[in-house]
Amino acid sequence: MRLYNTKVPLVATEIVRTLSADQSIAVSNAAEAELDVQAILKEYLRLDRELTDKAKDLVAQKGLPYEQYGRIKKVMAQEKKFAYGEDGLEWITTQIIEAFMNSPHIDEVYVEDAALRRAMAQILRKHMQADDELDAEVRRRIKNLEEGSATWDVEYQKAMEQIKRNRGLE
Secondary structure, three states: OOOHHHHHHHHHHHHHHHHHHOOOOEOOOOOHHHHHHHHHHHHHHHHHHHHHHHHHHHHHOOOOOOHHHHHHHHHHHHHHHOOOOOOOOOHHHHHHHHHHHHHHOOEOOOOHHHHHHHHHHHHHHHOOOOOHHHHHHHHHOOOOOOOOOHHHHHHHHHHHHHHHHHHOOO
8 A cells, every 4th residue: 555645635635624524623724734634644755755765775785685675664664663554554644633633723623533543544545545456557567577576676667657657646
């Protein structure tokens, strides 16, 4: 599961509108509340990208096999108290709940944190599942290559970029 930068405004708007419509929160300024949520989502993307780059650099620096990349990124994420993928939903929702509690644009939060987390996670999952679909389509396109090989990595990236461009996700 992955969140794309182009989806951030849409996700933020949907979170604020949904929680406001079902009276989970009272919003004094919806546009500013949406910007608060967008800031959290953009920070999540920034931290994820930073960890990804650092993990790739470390793998390259130490000459480790690419299979070590995931483990290294996970360790680095734990050190920063950051979560990504499916676990990233909890990190994101926790940050948004904290923002709601401190935001001058949210007048009141009427429901428990667990209810807010469930509602937001449902919205986030809906928008983040595009990554699973993209991955499946890319793998179908390059199924003739051996996974894990240098050629596979290069072709995977090329196919992913082309599909994202075609779908307007870049």
